[in-house]
Amino acid sequence: MLTFEEKQTIIESFPELSRKDVSMKRVNYHYADSKFDKTVVVQHLHPNGNAFIYVADVPGYEPDSRGLVNVREASEAELRKTIEDAIAGLAEEKTEAEPVEEVWLDGHNSKLELKEEIGAWNIYHGLNLEDSFGDYQEAADYLREEGFKKVEDGGIVR
Structure with a gap:
């Protein structure tokens, strides 16, 4: 020491x-x-x-x-x-990361939006809050279990 x-x-x-x-x-x-x-x-x-x-x-x-x-x-x-x-x-000045906003679609073209808001990951159906999660992975797993796939930039569903 x-x-x-x-x-x-x-x-x-x-x-x-x-x-x-x-x-x-x-x-x-x-x-x-x-x-x-x-x-x-x-x-x-x-x-x-x-x-x-x-x-x-x-x-x-x-x-x-x-x-x-x-x-x-x-x-x-x-x-x-x-x-x-x-x-x-x-x-170095910290830059705030842009909040995440993703569109997810299912096989029937139902659309949900996943948004990062004030430390939570919220899933919306239109203006209605469908569900809220503590982290991104939980929310993404939920959406996949419900048959939704993320729409990537350019409209490609993954």
């Missing part, structure tokens, strides 16, 4: 981070050019070597509910990579 001083030296080698001392001899490091309200990259670097890095929405990490991963046992290479990824995550 890297010591507090070794971690501090590695973190401070990133010129885009600024240091802020916090309580109990802990140190935070901020990324001022963040595209978001969140600017803390390294949170609570403690003299015992413990620290957290903010990697919410960064692929390849499994952060806690606050978007943080613990780097207490990280090697120098792991620590550097995690910091680089965290900075990159805060530096």
